[in-house]
Amino acid sequence: MPLVSLRDVRKTFPSATRGAPPVTAVDGVDLDIEAGEVFGIVGYSGAGKSTLMRLVNGLEPVTSGSITVGGTELNGLPERELRRLRIGIGMIFQQFNLFTSKTVRGNVSYPLRVAGTPRTEIDRRVDELLGFVGLADKAGSHPEQLSGGQKQRVGIARALATSPRLLLADEATSALDPETTHEVLGLLKRVNEELGVTMIVITHEMDVVQTLADKVAVMDGGRVVEQGDVFDVFSAPQQPSSRRFVSTVVRGVPSADEQAVLRARHPGRLVTLSFHDAGSTQAEVFSALSRAGLGFELVFGGVNDIRGRVFGHLTLALTGPDAVVEQALGTLPDGVTVTRLPNGDVRG
Numbered sequence: 001m002p003l004v005s006l007r008d009v010r011k012t013f014p015s016a017t018r019g020a021p022p023v024t025a026v027d028g029v030d031l032d033i034e035a036g037e038v039f040g041i042v043g044y045s046g047a048g049k050s051t052l053m054r055l056v057n058g059l060e061p062v063t064s065g066s067i068t069v070g071g072t073e074l075n076g077l078p079e080r081e082l083r084r085l086r087i088g089i090g091m092i093f094q095q096f097n098l099f100t101s102k103t104v105r106g107n108v109s110y111p112l113r114v115a116g117t118p119r120t121e122i123d124r125r126v127d128e129l130l131g132f133v134g135l136a137d138k139a140g141s142h143p144e145q146l147s148g149g150q151k152q153r154v155g156i157a158r159a160l161a162t163s164p165r166l167l168l169a170d171e172a173t174s175a176l177d178p179e180t181t182h183e184v185l186g187l188l189k190r191v192n193e194e195l196g197v198t199m200i201v202i203t204h205e206m207d208v209v210q211t212l213a214d215k216v217a218v219m220d221g222g223r224v225v226e227q228g229d230v231f232d233v234f235s236a237p238q239q240p241s242s243r244r245f246v247s248t249v250v251r252g253v254p255s256a257d258e259q260a261v262l263r264a265r266h267p268g269r270l271v272t273l274s275f276h277d278a279g280s281t282q283a284e285v286f287s288a289l290s291r292a293g294l295g296f297e298l299v300f301g302g303v304n305d306i307r308g309r310v311f312g313h314l315t316l317a318l319t320g321p322d323a324v325v326e327q328a329l330g331t332l333p334d335g336v337t338v339t340r341l342p343n344g345d346v347r348g
């Protein structure tokens with residue numbers, strides 16, 4: 001049985017403008033999240049991701065539909081029961097949401113005090129958590145004395161205090177620089193792998209999904225437009241709106257504007273070679289082009305590695321006689337898709 005299950009979940013909010021129809025933030029979402037999984041939710045701002053998270057945490061009631069967490073139906077659950085359920089769900093946020101007047105120890109111990117944990121047990125648990133997140137020496141510091149990455153480590157320690165089975169992360173690394181993001185993602189990976197905590201991760205960052213997630217759902221206009229294995233969704237998105245979103249985080253075939261810039265800068269024939277799950281194929285492609293005596297320059301694109309599976313789109317400027325270019329493109333290995341970009345002087 002999935003740890004978290006959503007069936008036809010809808011959430012509407014009354015409109016701020018009098019007489020206007022209600023705002024539908026979540027519109028008929030079905031999702032299953034298995035225990036032990038890291039599930040990414042991606043999509044543009046306003047897609048409904050944060051609202052979905054608040055529904056899963058029972059902070060907002062659904063308008064209709066069903067959400068179960070650990071087999072318990074949230075819809076209609078009394079507040080007392082919801083509070084108990086929330087003890088088993090940790091949350092971390094983009095802005096950390098730490099108590100600025102409390103020390104690191106005070107922040108991490110807070111959920112334990114609310115849960116009525118005995119004092120000696122609280123001290124033991126906080127020491128253990130601070131050790132786990134690498135902040136054993138910061139117990140007496142206040143949040144303003146910490147870097148962003150350290151603050152998020154405190155946020156993670158606090159979220160883990162009551163040993164939740166489920167951790168919800170809402171843009172947890174979006175306020176951090178790339179190096180600190182990398183560290184925090186490493187810590188979250190340990191939370192999943194060493195502590196077995198299931199995670200739902202809202203993000204607009206490719207890095208986060210790539211490093212952490214097993215599965216991903218793309219949201220648009222309150223709906224899940226596509227979901228599946230991270231590699232499948234990012235290497236070959238099927239729906240127009242997920243293609244549009246993926247193109248903002250993965251460099252694919254250059255747009256018309258990008259092509260115009262490339263044409264102005266690079267002589268030769270522009271082609272995009274798309275690789276799908278084919279790490280070694282690139283070497284074969286480059287040797288095929290060399291063997292044909294063509295000049296080639298990599299002018300746009302990149303490769304992505306998701307848990308050892310490689311995909312990417314490389315745009316090359318090829319120089320040589322047109323017939324030779326065509327012949328070489330015809331001999332490229334399977335697993336490479338060729339997109340000929342329109343060229344000013346050579347037919348595409």
Ligand SMILES: Nc1ncnc2c1ncn2[C@@H]1O[C@H](COP(=O)(O)OP(=O)(O)OP(=O)(O)O)[C@@H](O)[C@H]1O
Pocket residue numbers: 013014023024025043044045046047048049050051052
């Ligand atoms: N409390 C509320 N009252 C009215 N409308 C709301 C409320 N909360 C969210 N909405 C609306 O619901 C839609 C989805 O918002 P939500 O914050 O869930 O999106 P999001 O994908 O998390 O975006 P972001 O990444 O910007 O946080 C938006 O149109 C938003 O304006």
